[in-house]
Amino acid sequence: MSSILTVVGLGSGNADRLTVGIMKIIQNASTVYVRTKDHPVMSTLEEWHVTLKSFDEIYESYDSFPEVYDTIANLLIQKASEGEAGTEIVYAVPGHPMVAESTVQLLRERCPEYGITLQILGGESFLDEAFTALGFDPIEGFQLLDASGLNHTLIQPQLHTLIGQVYDHFTASEVKLSLMEVYPDDYIVTVGHALGVEGQEDIVHVPLYELDRVEGFGNLSLVYIPRDDNDQLRQRTFARLHEIVDILRSPQGCPWDREQTHTSLRKNLIEETYEVLETIDEDDPEHMQEELGDLLLQILLHSQMEEENGTFNVYDVIQGINDKLIFRHPHVFGDIIANDAESALNNWEKMKAEEKLRKGINPEKASVLDGIPRDLPALMKAYKIQKKAAKVGFDWDHIDGVFAKIEEELVELREAIDQGQTQEEQVLELGDLLFAVSNAARFIHADPEDALSRTNQKFTQRFHFIEEYLQERGRSITEANLEEMEDIWVLAKSQNVNK
Numbered sequence: 281m282s283s284i285l286t287v288v289g290l291g292s293g294n295a296d297r298l299t300v301g302i303m304k305i306i307q308n309a310s311t312v313y314v315r316t317k318d319h320p321v322m323s324t325l326e327e328w329h330v331t332l333k334s335f336d337e338i339y340e341s342y343d344s345f346p347e348v349y350d351t352i353a354n355l356l357i358q359k360a361s362e363g364e365a366g367t368e369i370v371y372a373v374p375g376h377p378m379v380a381e382s383t384v385q386l387l388r389e390r391c392p393e394y395g396i397t398l399q400i401l402g403g404e405s406f407l408d409e410a411f412t413a414l415g416f417d418p419i420e421g422f423q424l425l426d427a428s429g430l431n432h433t434l435i436q437p438q439l440h441t442l443i444g445q446v447y448d449h450f451t452a453s454e455v456k457l458s459l460m461e462v463y464p465d466d467y468i469v470t471v472g473h474a475l476g477v478e479g480q481e482d483i484v485h486v487p488l489y490e491l492d493r494v495e496g497f498g499n500l501s502l503v504y505i506p507r508d509d510n511d512q513l514r515q516r517t518f519a520r521l522h523e524i525v526d527i528l529r530s531p532q533g534c535p536w537d538r539e540q541t542h543t544s545l546r547k548n549l550i551e552e553t554y555e556v557l558e559t560i561d562e563d564d565p566e567h568m569q570e571e572l573g574d575l576l577l578q579i580l581l582h583s584q585m586e587e588e589n590g591t592f593n594v595y596d597v598i599q600g601i602n603d604k605l606i607f608r609h610p611h612v613f614g615d616i617i618a619n620d621a622e623s624a625l626n627n628w629e630k631m632k633a634e635e636k637l638r639k640g641i642n643p644e645k646a647s648v649l650d651g652i653p654r655d656l657p658a659l660m661k662a663y664k665i666q667k668k669a670a671k672v673g674f675d676w677d678h679i680d681g682v683f684a685k686i687e688e689e690l691v692e693l694r695e696a697i698d699q700g701q702t703q704e705e706q707v708l709e710l711g712d713l714l715f716a717v718s719n720a721a722r723f724i725h726a727d728p729e730d731a732l733s734r735t736n737q738k739f740t741q742r743f744h745f746i747e748e749y750l751q752e753r754g755r756s757i758t759e760a761n762l763e764e765m766e767d768i769w770v771l772a773k774s775q776n777v778n779k
Contacts, residue, residue, distance in 0.1 A: 283363030285356060285396055287384055289376045289403025290314075293477035293500060295324035297404045305401070306330055309370040313359075315352060315383060318499050319374045320477050345382070345428070353386035360396045374499070376405030380426065380444050406444065406502065409476035413483065414504050416440050421507055427451050432461035437513040443503040446471075453492035455503055462513060463505070465489045470504040473497075522594055525580045529588065542582060549578045561737065607631055648672050660729045662718040670722070679723040686720065689713040741778035742769060 288302045298321070306312055307328055314322070317334045325332060335352045342348050360369050377384045377400050384400065391398040411418060421439040427446045435441065435458065446452050452471075459469070466487040473496045474480035484494055491503065514520040528537040552575040559568035583594035608631040611618035618624040636646070648671070652664050669675065676682055693709040695701075721728035746768045747757050757765070 283360040283367045283369050283396070284399060285360045285369050285371060285387065285391060286399040286401065287371045287373065287377045287387065288401045289405070290319055290321045290372050290374050291404040292375055292406045292409045293320035293474055293480070294404075295321045297476070299401075299403065302401055302403055305368075305370055306372065309368065311370070313356065313369065313371045315371075315373050316499070320474070320480065320500075349382040349386060352383045353390060356383075356387065357390055357394055357396060360391075361394055376403050376407075378402065379405040379407060380424075404476075406475060406500070407442070410442055410472065410502065410504065413472060413475045413481065414470060416506060427455050427503070430455055430458045432458045435459065435462045437462060437505075437508045437510070440507045441505045443505075446497055446501045446503055447499060448497050449492050452494065452497055452503070456488060456491040459488055459491075459505070462516065463488055467505075470506075471497075472502050472504060474500040475502070521576075521580060522584075525577070525584050526587075529581075529584050537581070540581065540585075542585060545578060545581060549575075549582075552578050557733075561733065604635075607635070657729060659714065659718060659732060660727075662715050663722060663728050666715075666719050666722055676719075676723075679720065682716065682719045682723055685716045686713065689716045738778045742772040745772040745775075745777050 286305060288305055291297045306325065307330065309330070311331045311333050312325070314332055314334045316336050316339075317332065318336070322332070335348075335355070338348050338351050342351065356369070356371055363369060371383075371387075373381050373384065375381070387398055388400075407418075407424070416422075418440060423434075423436060423439045423441050425434055425441065425443045427443050428451065430443065443455055446455060459467075463469075466489065468485055469488050469491060471484045471486065471491070471494045473482040473484075475483075477500065480500075482496060486494055511520065528534045531538075552571065556568065556571045556575050559565075559571050579597070580594055583592070583597055587593035606613045608628050609624075610616040610631065611624055611627050616627060618627055648668050649665060652661060652668070656664065666675075676685075689709065689712045693706070693713050696706045696709045718728045721731060746760075746765055749768050749771070750757055750760055760768075
Protein backbone atom coordinates (compact mmCIF):
# COMPACT_ATOMS: atom_id res chain seq x y z
CA MET A 281 0.00 0.00 0.00
CA SER A 282 1.33 3.43 -0.90
CA SER A 283 1.26 6.73 0.94
CA ILE A 284 -1.66 9.11 0.90
CA LEU A 285 -1.17 12.10 -1.35
CA THR A 286 -3.08 15.16 -0.14
CA VAL A 287 -3.40 18.21 -2.35
CA VAL A 288 -4.33 21.51 -0.70
CA GLY A 289 -5.08 24.91 -2.16
CA LEU A 290 -3.19 27.96 -0.92
CA GLY A 291 -5.88 30.37 -2.03
CA SER A 292 -5.58 33.51 -4.08
CA GLY A 293 -2.80 34.98 -1.94
CA ASN A 294 -4.23 36.12 1.39
CA ALA A 295 -3.19 33.76 4.21
CA ASP A 296 -6.15 34.90 6.33
CA ARG A 297 -8.46 33.14 3.85
CA LEU A 298 -6.93 29.68 4.37
CA THR A 299 -9.34 27.21 5.96
CA VAL A 300 -8.62 25.87 9.43
CA GLY A 301 -8.39 22.34 8.05
CA ILE A 302 -5.79 23.25 5.45
CA MET A 303 -3.76 25.21 7.99
CA LYS A 304 -3.63 22.14 10.28
CA ILE A 305 -2.57 19.82 7.46
CA ILE A 306 0.23 22.18 6.40
CA GLN A 307 1.49 22.77 9.95
CA ASN A 308 1.45 19.06 10.83
CA ALA A 309 3.21 17.92 7.64
CA SER A 310 6.89 17.01 7.90
CA THR A 311 7.43 18.45 4.42
CA VAL A 312 5.11 20.38 2.15
CA TYR A 313 5.78 20.11 -1.57
CA VAL A 314 4.78 23.29 -3.40
CA ARG A 315 4.52 23.72 -7.14
CA THR A 316 6.09 27.17 -6.84
CA LYS A 317 7.26 29.52 -4.11
CA ASP A 318 6.11 32.45 -6.22
CA HIS A 319 2.97 32.99 -4.13
CA PRO A 320 2.16 35.55 -1.37
CA VAL A 321 1.26 32.85 1.20
CA MET A 322 4.85 31.51 1.22
CA SER A 323 5.97 34.16 3.73
CA THR A 324 3.28 33.02 6.16
CA LEU A 325 4.30 29.36 5.77
CA GLU A 326 7.87 30.32 6.57
CA GLU A 327 6.66 32.13 9.70
CA TRP A 328 4.99 28.84 10.72
CA HIS A 329 8.39 27.15 10.20
CA VAL A 330 6.94 24.81 7.60
CA THR A 331 9.57 22.83 5.70
CA LEU A 332 8.97 23.56 2.02
CA LYS A 333 10.19 21.73 -1.03
CA SER A 334 9.39 23.59 -4.27
CA PHE A 335 9.47 22.45 -7.89
CA ASP A 336 10.58 25.83 -9.20
CA GLU A 337 13.84 24.43 -10.55
CA ILE A 338 11.90 22.13 -12.89
CA TYR A 339 10.54 25.15 -14.76
CA GLU A 340 14.10 25.99 -15.80
CA SER A 341 14.78 22.48 -17.08
CA TYR A 342 12.04 22.24 -19.71
CA ASP A 343 10.85 24.30 -22.67
CA SER A 344 7.10 23.91 -22.17
CA PHE A 345 4.60 23.96 -19.31
CA PRO A 346 3.14 20.51 -20.19
CA GLU A 347 6.60 18.98 -19.73
CA VAL A 348 6.99 20.75 -16.38
CA TYR A 349 3.59 19.60 -15.11
CA ASP A 350 4.20 16.04 -16.30
CA THR A 351 7.51 15.90 -14.45
CA ILE A 352 6.04 17.30 -11.22
CA ALA A 353 3.19 14.77 -11.28
CA ASN A 354 5.62 11.89 -11.86
CA LEU A 355 7.88 13.01 -9.00
CA LEU A 356 4.94 13.20 -6.57
CA ILE A 357 3.74 9.74 -7.61
CA GLN A 358 7.25 8.41 -7.09
CA LYS A 359 7.39 9.93 -3.58
CA ALA A 360 4.00 8.48 -2.71
CA SER A 361 4.91 5.05 -4.08
CA GLU A 362 8.14 4.95 -2.09
CA GLY A 363 6.58 6.18 1.17
CA GLU A 364 5.44 3.98 4.02
CA ALA A 365 1.86 2.79 3.96
CA GLY A 366 -0.54 5.28 5.49
CA THR A 367 1.90 8.20 5.60
CA GLU A 368 0.70 11.48 4.14
CA ILE A 369 2.48 13.56 1.51
CA VAL A 370 1.19 17.11 1.20
CA TYR A 371 1.27 18.97 -2.09
CA ALA A 372 0.23 22.64 -2.02
CA VAL A 373 -0.78 24.60 -5.10
CA PRO A 374 -1.81 28.21 -5.65
CA GLY A 375 -5.53 28.97 -5.59
CA HIS A 376 -7.97 26.04 -5.69
CA PRO A 377 -6.54 22.64 -6.71
CA MET A 378 -9.32 22.07 -9.25
CA VAL A 379 -9.11 25.48 -10.96
CA ALA A 380 -6.48 25.91 -13.68
CA GLU A 381 -4.13 23.41 -12.04
CA SER A 382 -2.78 20.92 -14.60
CA THR A 383 -0.62 18.95 -12.17
CA VAL A 384 -3.68 18.02 -10.11
CA GLN A 385 -5.53 16.80 -13.19
CA LEU A 386 -2.55 14.59 -14.04
CA LEU A 387 -2.50 13.19 -10.50
CA ARG A 388 -6.22 12.40 -10.68
CA GLU A 389 -5.57 10.41 -13.86
CA ARG A 390 -2.48 8.54 -12.68
CA CYS A 391 -2.85 7.89 -8.94
CA PRO A 392 -5.41 5.05 -9.31
CA GLU A 393 -3.01 3.22 -11.63
CA TYR A 394 -0.36 3.19 -8.87
CA GLY A 395 -2.80 2.45 -6.04
CA ILE A 396 -2.20 5.85 -4.47
CA THR A 397 -4.99 7.42 -2.40
CA LEU A 398 -5.47 10.98 -3.57
CA GLN A 399 -7.20 13.56 -1.38
CA ILE A 400 -8.00 17.02 -2.71
CA LEU A 401 -8.93 19.80 -0.30
CA GLY A 402 -10.30 22.93 -1.87
CA GLY A 403 -9.31 26.42 -1.05
CA GLU A 404 -10.21 29.90 -2.12
CA SER A 405 -9.52 30.31 -5.83
CA PHE A 406 -8.79 33.47 -7.75
CA LEU A 407 -12.37 33.18 -9.02
CA ASP A 408 -13.76 33.92 -5.54
CA GLU A 409 -11.75 37.12 -5.36
CA ALA A 410 -12.59 38.04 -8.95
CA PHE A 411 -16.36 37.76 -8.36
CA THR A 412 -16.01 40.10 -5.38
CA ALA A 413 -13.38 42.55 -6.60
CA LEU A 414 -14.82 42.90 -10.11
CA GLY A 415 -18.43 42.89 -8.92
CA PHE A 416 -20.26 40.44 -11.17
CA ASP A 417 -22.51 37.44 -10.57
CA PRO A 418 -21.41 34.35 -12.57
CA ILE A 419 -24.98 33.06 -12.72
CA GLU A 420 -25.61 35.75 -15.36
CA GLY A 421 -23.40 33.68 -17.66
CA PHE A 422 -19.69 33.17 -17.18
CA GLN A 423 -16.70 31.59 -18.91
CA LEU A 424 -13.16 31.00 -17.69
CA LEU A 425 -10.51 30.79 -20.41
CA ASP A 426 -6.81 29.99 -20.37
CA ALA A 427 -4.62 32.69 -21.89
CA SER A 428 -2.07 30.14 -23.10
CA GLY A 429 -4.61 28.37 -25.31
CA LEU A 430 -6.93 31.24 -26.16
CA ASN A 431 -8.69 31.22 -29.51
CA HIS A 432 -11.14 33.89 -30.64
CA THR A 433 -13.72 31.20 -31.47
CA LEU A 434 -14.04 30.47 -27.73
CA ILE A 435 -14.96 34.02 -26.83
CA GLN A 436 -18.67 34.69 -26.25
CA PRO A 437 -19.41 38.37 -25.59
CA GLN A 438 -22.79 37.58 -24.01
CA LEU A 439 -20.94 35.90 -21.10
CA HIS A 440 -18.80 37.45 -18.39
CA THR A 441 -15.29 36.39 -19.40
CA LEU A 442 -12.27 35.83 -17.17
CA ILE A 443 -8.96 35.00 -18.82
CA GLY A 444 -6.46 33.52 -16.40
CA GLN A 445 -2.76 32.63 -16.62
CA VAL A 446 -1.81 36.00 -18.15
CA TYR A 447 1.76 35.63 -16.94
CA ASP A 448 3.60 38.30 -18.93
CA HIS A 449 3.39 40.98 -21.63
CA PHE A 450 3.85 38.45 -24.42
CA THR A 451 0.84 36.43 -23.21
CA ALA A 452 -1.12 39.67 -22.78
CA SER A 453 -0.31 40.56 -26.39
CA GLU A 454 -1.61 37.19 -27.60
CA VAL A 455 -4.79 37.71 -25.57
CA LYS A 456 -5.20 41.17 -27.08
CA LEU A 457 -4.96 39.84 -30.63
CA SER A 458 -7.56 37.15 -29.94
CA LEU A 459 -9.95 39.64 -28.32
CA MET A 460 -9.55 42.05 -31.24
CA GLU A 461 -11.12 39.41 -33.48
CA VAL A 462 -14.34 39.98 -31.52
CA TYR A 463 -14.19 43.39 -29.83
CA PRO A 464 -13.39 46.89 -31.19
CA ASP A 465 -9.82 48.03 -30.59
CA ASP A 466 -10.96 50.70 -28.12
CA TYR A 467 -13.25 48.39 -26.12
CA ILE A 468 -12.61 48.80 -22.37
CA VAL A 469 -11.24 45.70 -20.63
CA THR A 470 -10.09 45.15 -17.05
CA VAL A 471 -6.75 43.83 -15.83
CA GLY A 472 -6.60 42.45 -12.26
CA HIS A 473 -3.33 41.84 -10.43
CA ALA A 474 -3.16 39.88 -7.15
CA LEU A 475 -6.86 40.22 -6.39
CA GLY A 476 -7.54 39.91 -2.65
CA VAL A 477 -3.90 40.28 -1.63
CA GLU A 478 -3.54 43.22 0.70
CA GLY A 479 -1.08 45.82 -0.56
CA GLN A 480 -0.68 44.10 -3.94
CA GLU A 481 -4.15 44.16 -5.48
CA ASP A 482 -4.36 46.41 -8.53
CA ILE A 483 -7.29 46.80 -10.93
CA VAL A 484 -6.74 48.67 -14.18
CA HIS A 485 -9.29 49.58 -16.90
CA VAL A 486 -7.76 50.12 -20.34
CA PRO A 487 -8.82 50.18 -23.99
CA LEU A 488 -8.12 46.82 -25.59
CA TYR A 489 -5.31 48.11 -27.83
CA GLU A 490 -3.32 49.04 -24.69
CA LEU A 491 -3.77 45.69 -22.92
CA ASP A 492 -0.17 44.53 -23.37
CA ARG A 493 1.16 47.91 -22.23
CA VAL A 494 -0.15 47.47 -18.69
CA GLU A 495 2.58 46.95 -16.10
CA GLY A 496 2.70 44.20 -13.49
CA PHE A 497 1.68 41.00 -15.30
CA GLY A 498 2.60 37.89 -13.32
CA ASN A 499 1.31 34.63 -11.86
CA LEU A 500 -1.63 36.39 -10.17
CA SER A 501 -2.85 38.39 -13.19
CA LEU A 502 -6.08 38.03 -15.14
CA VAL A 503 -8.12 39.87 -17.75
CA TYR A 504 -11.86 40.49 -17.37
CA ILE A 505 -14.43 41.48 -20.00
CA PRO A 506 -17.99 42.06 -18.74
CA ARG A 507 -20.90 40.47 -20.56
CA ASP A 508 -22.32 42.55 -23.39
CA ASP A 509 -25.53 41.79 -25.29
CA ASN A 510 -24.71 44.15 -28.14
CA ASP A 511 -25.36 42.12 -31.31
CA GLN A 512 -22.62 44.04 -33.12
CA LEU A 513 -20.06 42.11 -31.08
CA ARG A 514 -21.38 38.90 -32.61
CA GLN A 515 -21.31 40.09 -36.21
CA ARG A 516 -18.21 38.02 -36.98
CA THR A 517 -19.74 34.79 -35.67
CA PHE A 518 -21.42 32.06 -37.68
CA ALA A 519 -24.05 31.70 -34.95
CA ARG A 520 -25.15 35.30 -35.52
CA LEU A 521 -25.52 34.67 -39.27
CA HIS A 522 -27.63 31.59 -38.57
CA GLU A 523 -29.74 33.65 -36.17
CA ILE A 524 -30.29 36.43 -38.72
CA VAL A 525 -31.41 34.00 -41.44
CA ASP A 526 -33.76 32.37 -38.94
CA ILE A 527 -35.27 35.78 -38.17
CA LEU A 528 -35.66 36.61 -41.86
CA ARG A 529 -37.58 33.38 -42.43
CA SER A 530 -39.73 33.75 -39.29
CA PRO A 531 -43.34 35.07 -39.27
CA GLN A 532 -41.96 38.39 -38.01
CA GLY A 533 -39.26 38.46 -40.67
CA CYS A 534 -39.11 39.47 -44.34
CA PRO A 535 -42.14 38.58 -46.53
CA TRP A 536 -39.88 37.91 -49.54
CA ASP A 537 -37.55 35.58 -47.64
CA ARG A 538 -40.52 33.67 -46.17
CA GLU A 539 -41.94 32.99 -49.63
CA GLN A 540 -38.75 31.48 -51.05
CA THR A 541 -38.38 27.76 -51.76
CA HIS A 542 -35.52 25.60 -52.91
CA THR A 543 -36.86 25.90 -56.44
CA SER A 544 -37.30 29.67 -56.41
CA LEU A 545 -33.75 30.18 -55.12
CA ARG A 546 -32.19 27.72 -57.55
CA LYS A 547 -31.20 30.38 -60.08
CA ASN A 548 -29.88 32.62 -57.28
CA LEU A 549 -27.50 29.89 -56.17
CA ILE A 550 -26.20 29.50 -59.72
CA GLU A 551 -25.87 33.26 -60.25
CA GLU A 552 -24.03 33.81 -56.99
CA THR A 553 -21.63 30.98 -57.86
CA TYR A 554 -20.78 32.59 -61.18
CA GLU A 555 -20.35 36.00 -59.54
CA VAL A 556 -17.74 34.45 -57.23
CA LEU A 557 -16.00 32.97 -60.28
CA GLU A 558 -15.95 36.42 -61.86
CA THR A 559 -14.11 37.88 -58.86
CA ILE A 560 -11.57 35.06 -59.15
CA ASP A 561 -11.01 35.86 -62.82
CA GLU A 562 -10.67 39.54 -61.99
CA ASP A 563 -8.31 38.84 -59.07
CA ASP A 564 -10.39 41.19 -56.91
CA PRO A 565 -10.16 40.04 -53.25
CA GLU A 566 -12.41 42.80 -51.89
CA HIS A 567 -15.19 41.97 -54.35
CA MET A 568 -14.57 38.25 -53.77
CA GLN A 569 -15.20 38.71 -50.04
CA GLU A 570 -18.59 40.25 -50.77
CA GLU A 571 -19.61 37.63 -53.33
CA LEU A 572 -18.52 34.72 -51.12
CA GLY A 573 -20.83 36.18 -48.47
CA ASP A 574 -23.72 36.20 -50.97
CA LEU A 575 -22.99 32.57 -51.86
CA LEU A 576 -22.83 31.61 -48.19
CA LEU A 577 -26.23 33.24 -47.68
CA GLN A 578 -27.71 30.90 -50.29
CA ILE A 579 -26.37 27.91 -48.37
CA LEU A 580 -27.84 29.27 -45.14
CA LEU A 581 -31.24 29.86 -46.74
CA HIS A 582 -31.50 26.35 -48.17
CA SER A 583 -30.35 24.87 -44.84
CA GLN A 584 -32.84 27.01 -42.93
CA MET A 585 -35.72 25.70 -45.06
CA GLU A 586 -34.78 22.14 -44.13
CA GLU A 587 -34.38 23.11 -40.49
CA GLU A 588 -37.97 24.35 -40.58
CA ASN A 589 -38.98 20.97 -42.04
CA GLY A 590 -37.09 19.17 -39.28
CA THR A 591 -34.75 17.30 -41.62
CA PHE A 592 -31.38 18.98 -40.97
CA ASN A 593 -29.85 22.34 -40.12
CA VAL A 594 -26.72 24.16 -41.20
CA TYR A 595 -24.75 22.70 -38.29
CA ASP A 596 -25.54 19.22 -39.62
CA VAL A 597 -24.14 20.42 -42.95
CA ILE A 598 -20.98 21.61 -41.20
CA GLN A 599 -20.60 18.32 -39.31
CA GLY A 600 -21.05 16.41 -42.53
CA ILE A 601 -18.31 18.25 -44.37
CA ASN A 602 -16.00 18.08 -41.34
CA ASP A 603 -16.49 14.31 -41.12
CA LYS A 604 -15.94 13.96 -44.86
CA LEU A 605 -12.75 16.03 -44.92
CA ILE A 606 -11.23 14.10 -42.03
CA PHE A 607 -12.24 10.72 -43.47
CA ARG A 608 -10.97 11.50 -46.96
CA HIS A 609 -7.62 12.84 -45.75
CA PRO A 610 -6.13 9.87 -43.89
CA HIS A 611 -2.70 11.19 -44.91
CA VAL A 612 -3.40 14.29 -42.78
CA PHE A 613 -5.63 13.05 -39.94
CA GLY A 614 -4.49 9.43 -39.94
CA ASP A 615 -1.31 7.41 -40.37
CA ILE A 616 -1.31 7.02 -44.15
CA ILE A 617 1.49 8.78 -46.04
CA ALA A 618 1.06 11.00 -49.12
CA ASN A 619 4.17 12.77 -50.36
CA ASP A 620 2.65 14.47 -53.40
CA ALA A 621 -0.65 15.71 -54.80
CA GLU A 622 -1.20 12.59 -56.91
CA SER A 623 -0.95 10.19 -53.97
CA ALA A 624 -3.19 12.50 -51.92
CA LEU A 625 -5.78 12.39 -54.70
CA ASN A 626 -5.53 8.59 -54.84
CA ASN A 627 -6.22 8.46 -51.10
CA TRP A 628 -9.24 10.72 -51.64
CA GLU A 629 -10.65 8.40 -54.31
CA LYS A 630 -10.06 5.30 -52.17
CA MET A 631 -11.89 6.84 -49.24
CA LYS A 632 -14.75 7.90 -51.52
CA ALA A 633 -15.08 4.26 -52.59
CA GLU A 634 -15.00 3.20 -48.95
CA GLU A 635 -17.79 5.68 -48.17
CA LYS A 636 -19.96 4.10 -50.86
CA LEU A 637 -19.40 0.64 -49.40
CA ARG A 638 -20.41 1.90 -45.96
CA LYS A 639 -23.58 3.34 -47.46
CA GLY A 640 -24.40 -0.05 -48.96
CA ILE A 641 -23.64 0.97 -52.55
CA ASN A 642 -22.25 -1.94 -54.56
CA PRO A 643 -19.41 -0.54 -56.71
CA GLU A 644 -19.81 -3.40 -59.17
CA LYS A 645 -23.35 -2.28 -59.96
CA ALA A 646 -22.52 1.42 -60.13
CA SER A 647 -21.77 3.16 -63.41
CA VAL A 648 -18.33 4.62 -63.98
CA LEU A 649 -20.11 7.86 -64.88
CA ASP A 650 -22.06 8.09 -61.62
CA GLY A 651 -21.49 11.16 -59.48
CA ILE A 652 -21.46 13.77 -62.25
CA PRO A 653 -23.99 16.51 -61.42
CA ARG A 654 -26.83 16.57 -63.93
CA ASP A 655 -26.96 20.35 -64.22
CA LEU A 656 -23.28 21.13 -64.71
CA PRO A 657 -22.51 23.48 -67.62
CA ALA A 658 -22.31 21.27 -70.70
CA LEU A 659 -18.64 21.88 -71.48
CA MET A 660 -17.61 21.15 -67.90
CA LYS A 661 -19.82 18.06 -67.86
CA ALA A 662 -18.27 16.77 -71.09
CA TYR A 663 -14.81 17.13 -69.56
CA LYS A 664 -15.82 15.17 -66.44
CA ILE A 665 -17.52 12.42 -68.46
CA GLN A 666 -14.40 11.92 -70.59
CA LYS A 667 -12.16 11.97 -67.54
CA LYS A 668 -14.15 9.22 -65.82
CA ALA A 669 -14.30 7.11 -68.98
CA ALA A 670 -10.54 7.48 -69.44
CA LYS A 671 -9.91 6.03 -65.96
CA VAL A 672 -11.17 2.64 -67.14
CA GLY A 673 -9.20 2.75 -70.40
CA PHE A 674 -11.84 4.16 -72.75
CA ASP A 675 -9.46 6.72 -74.23
CA TRP A 676 -7.01 7.47 -77.03
CA ASP A 677 -3.38 6.52 -76.47
CA HIS A 678 -2.18 9.85 -77.85
CA ILE A 679 -3.56 13.29 -78.54
CA ASP A 680 -3.15 12.62 -82.27
CA GLY A 681 -6.24 10.43 -82.00
CA VAL A 682 -8.12 13.38 -80.53
CA PHE A 683 -7.00 15.67 -83.38
CA ALA A 684 -8.20 13.08 -85.90
CA LYS A 685 -11.56 12.93 -84.12
CA ILE A 686 -11.87 16.72 -84.16
CA GLU A 687 -11.17 16.79 -87.89
CA GLU A 688 -13.69 14.00 -88.46
CA GLU A 689 -16.40 15.81 -86.49
CA LEU A 690 -15.61 19.10 -88.27
CA VAL A 691 -16.09 17.38 -91.65
CA GLU A 692 -19.41 15.92 -90.51
CA LEU A 693 -20.60 19.33 -89.33
CA ARG A 694 -19.67 20.85 -92.70
CA GLU A 695 -21.55 18.10 -94.51
CA ALA A 696 -24.64 18.57 -92.35
CA ILE A 697 -24.67 22.27 -93.20
CA ASP A 698 -23.76 21.87 -96.90
CA GLN A 699 -26.34 19.13 -97.41
CA GLY A 700 -29.05 21.19 -95.77
CA GLN A 701 -29.75 18.68 -93.03
CA THR A 702 -32.27 19.64 -90.34
CA GLN A 703 -31.26 22.06 -87.63
CA GLU A 704 -31.51 19.26 -85.06
CA GLU A 705 -29.00 17.18 -87.04
CA GLN A 706 -26.67 20.17 -87.42
CA VAL A 707 -26.89 20.85 -83.65
CA LEU A 708 -26.00 17.23 -82.89
CA GLU A 709 -22.95 17.42 -85.18
CA LEU A 710 -21.90 20.67 -83.50
CA GLY A 711 -22.19 18.95 -80.10
CA ASP A 712 -19.99 16.09 -81.32
CA LEU A 713 -17.35 18.61 -82.37
CA LEU A 714 -17.43 20.43 -79.04
CA PHE A 715 -17.24 17.11 -77.21
CA ALA A 716 -14.13 16.16 -79.20
CA VAL A 717 -12.51 19.54 -78.53
CA SER A 718 -13.14 19.01 -74.81
CA ASN A 719 -11.08 15.83 -75.04
CA ALA A 720 -8.16 17.86 -76.38
CA ALA A 721 -8.33 20.02 -73.26
CA ARG A 722 -8.06 16.93 -71.08
CA PHE A 723 -4.94 15.74 -72.93
CA ILE A 724 -3.14 19.03 -72.29
CA HIS A 725 -4.37 19.10 -68.65
CA ALA A 726 -6.48 22.20 -69.19
CA ASP A 727 -10.00 22.94 -67.98
CA PRO A 728 -12.05 23.64 -71.14
CA GLU A 729 -14.47 25.80 -69.17
CA ASP A 730 -11.57 27.94 -67.95
CA ALA A 731 -10.00 28.04 -71.42
CA LEU A 732 -13.23 29.23 -73.01
CA SER A 733 -13.78 31.71 -70.19
CA ARG A 734 -10.38 33.24 -70.88
CA THR A 735 -11.13 33.49 -74.56
CA ASN A 736 -14.48 35.13 -73.80
CA GLN A 737 -12.69 37.66 -71.64
CA LYS A 738 -10.03 38.28 -74.29
CA PHE A 739 -12.64 38.75 -77.00
CA THR A 740 -14.65 41.14 -74.78
CA GLN A 741 -11.62 43.28 -73.99
CA ARG A 742 -10.56 43.51 -77.63
CA PHE A 743 -14.10 44.29 -78.75
CA HIS A 744 -14.22 47.07 -76.14
CA PHE A 745 -10.97 48.32 -77.63
CA ILE A 746 -12.65 48.61 -81.04
CA GLU A 747 -15.57 50.54 -79.52
CA GLU A 748 -13.33 52.91 -77.60
CA TYR A 749 -11.03 53.39 -80.58
CA LEU A 750 -13.95 54.51 -82.73
CA GLN A 751 -15.50 56.65 -79.98
CA GLU A 752 -12.23 58.55 -79.56
CA ARG A 753 -12.56 59.45 -83.22
CA GLY A 754 -16.16 60.55 -82.89
CA ARG A 755 -17.70 57.46 -84.46
CA SER A 756 -20.01 54.67 -83.35
CA ILE A 757 -19.23 51.00 -83.92
CA THR A 758 -22.45 50.74 -85.94
CA GLU A 759 -20.89 53.15 -88.46
CA ALA A 760 -17.82 50.99 -89.09
CA ASN A 761 -17.67 48.20 -91.66
CA LEU A 762 -16.24 44.74 -91.05
CA GLU A 763 -12.92 45.45 -92.75
CA GLU A 764 -12.34 48.51 -90.56
CA MET A 765 -13.24 46.62 -87.39
CA GLU A 766 -10.86 43.80 -88.33
CA ASP A 767 -8.03 46.29 -88.77
CA ILE A 768 -8.65 47.71 -85.29
CA TRP A 769 -8.86 44.15 -83.97
CA VAL A 770 -5.40 43.44 -85.35
CA LEU A 771 -4.20 46.65 -83.69
CA ALA A 772 -5.63 45.43 -80.38
CA LYS A 773 -3.77 42.14 -80.77
CA SER A 774 -0.52 43.98 -81.54
CA GLN A 775 -0.93 45.96 -78.30
CA ASN A 776 -1.53 42.75 -76.34
CA VAL A 777 -4.97 43.81 -75.18
CA ASN A 778 -5.81 41.20 -72.51
CA LYS A 779 -3.39 38.74 -74.02
